[in-house]
Structures are given as structure tokens and as C-alpha cells.
Amino acid sequence: MRKNLVVAIDGYSSCGKSTLAKALAKKLGFIYIDSGAMYRAVTLYFIRNQVDMTDTEAVKDALQHIELNFHSRDYQSHITLNGEEVSEEIRQMPVSENVSEVAANKFVRKDMVKQQQRMGKSKNIVMDGRDIGTTVFPDAQVKFFMTADPKIRAERRFKELQSKGDTTTTMEDVFENIAHRDFLDTTRAESPLTRAEDAVILDNTEITEQEQLDFAIEQVKLHFPE
Ligand code: CDP
Numbered sequence: 001m002r003k004n005l006v007v008a009i010d011g012y013s014s015c016g017k018s019t020l021a022k023a024l025a026k027k028l029g030f031i032y033i034d035s036g037a038m039y040r041a042v043t044l045y046f047i048r049n050q051v052d053m054t055d056t057e058a059v060k061d062a063l064q065h066i067e068l069n070f071h072s073r074d075y076q077s078h079i080t081l082n083g084e085e086v087s088e089e090i091r092q093m094p095v096s097e098n099v100s101e102v103a104a105n106k107f108v109r110k111d112m113v114k115q116q117q118r119m120g121k122s123k124n125i126v127m128d129g130r131d132i133g134t135t136v137f138p139d140a141q142v143k144f145f146m147t148a149d150p151k152i153r154a155e156r157r158f159k160e161l162q163s164k165g166d167t168t169t170t171m172e173d174v175f176e177n178i179a180h181r182d183f184l185d186t187t188r189a190e191s192p193l194t195r196a197e198d199a200v201i202l203d204n205t206e207i208t209e210q211e212q213l214d215f216a217i218e219q220v221k222l223h224f225p226e
């Protein structure tokens, strides 16, 4: 199979993008890249270092001090921030509460998009996020736009947090966070979340993970050369 094949998966928060992306990457033998983890890791750095988002020079300077790296184990993607493994910490609420503000910043986006495009060079990848099919890889061979009922999404994310020992975040907190991020992600000026014209819509409100994977594989078969 040739190199440079890209599967782009975009969609709202917590609707199963990374679950599908990981399963698809495993099935196809592609590399999985979680672009949301990059915005989350930048947000963690900004929180820890109290970077003032209204100060353009401070933002630009902070970006110069951030080095992100992915390493993959069993198709689970792990991210390091300046050498420190932060995969768990970036999923917690303080980051979720601030990430969409950080991700709306044009200097942050420019920097992340450049890194993401570099990662896609000469490799076959599955990347999920908000602007992958529209901005990062507009020429991706296969694009999915995922969606699901907001209440179901909040329930799924809530269960995840509980299984990781979070006993303070309520279901309402999760629902509000998801709704707030969806609002910011779809209305921001810099590459807002929107469906690429050639993206296939996948609503997984009532389908299982296996069913969504089967559907995605069928689509991939239509677009990729053997
Ligand atoms: O997994 P979840 O749906 O909670 O979000 P994520 O994929 O980890 O992304 C976290 C946040 O990063 C999103 O709410 C967006 O604000 C931002 N993001 C983005 O702007 N562009 C991307 N390509 C990926 C994430």
C-alpha cells in the first residue's frame, strides 16, 4: 500500500472519534494521532504557567517552550509535554474547562496545524479532531464527521471519568462542559468545527463501537487502493 494515506475524523466532543480512530488505525495498520491531546497538553502548560491568553507575546513565547511528542503503545496514544507523560492529566476537568479557549487562539492553532501536517508526511495516518478534514488535511482520502445525541455523549464521558476515580464531577458538569465546548468550537473565528463537504456523516447515538467500525471500514475500502 502506498504512503501518505489519511483518514480524517472530525466531530463534536465525546462522540466516539478517538474510539473509532484507534480501532481503524489498528485494523489498517496506520498510525493514530489524537490532535485534541495536543491542544489539551498546550492547555495544561498554559494553566501550570499561568499564561495570559489575552497577551499575544506571552502566548507566542509559551509556544516556543512547548515540545509535544506522541508515542504509541498497543494503539493507545500517549503524549508527552516537555518529556513528561501527561496523557491522564490532560483528560481531567481543569483542562477540559479551558481547552476550547486555548484552541481558539490563532497562534496556538497555527503551531499545532504545522506539527500535525508534518506528522502526516510520508506515513499512513488516522487523525481525529475538529478541523482535520477541513484545514489540516483537506485532501484526506477518507473523511468522517461524527455526531451523537448530546445527552448520550455526556453519559459516556461521565462514565469514563467515574471509572478513572473522579468522584467530584457531576453528570451536569460534564453535560455543560460538552455543550460549552461545542459552542466555542463551532463558533470560533479560526477554523471552526464544521463538516467538510466530502465528509461522510456518522451518527453513533444508537450504534455500537463494532457497528461504527464496520461502517468505517466499508467507507475506507471504497476510497483506498488495495
Ligand atoms: O475528546 P474530546 O471530544 O473531549 O475533545 P478532544 O478531541 O480531546 O479536544 C479537546 C478540545 O481541543 C476540543 O474541544 C477543541 O476545543 C480542541 N480541538 C481543536 O480545536 N481542534 C482539533 N483538531 C482538536 C481539538
Ligand code: CDP
Pocket (backbone or CB within 6 Å): 012, 013, 014, 015, 016, 017, 018, 019, 020, 156, 157, 160, 204, 207, 208, 209, 212
Ligand atoms: O474522541 P471523542 O471525544 O469523540 O470520544 P471517545 O473518547 O472516543 O468516546 C467517548 C465514549 O463513547 C467512549 O467511552 C466510548 O467507549 C463510547 N462509545 C463510542 O465511542 N462509540 C459508540 N458507538 C458507543 C460508545
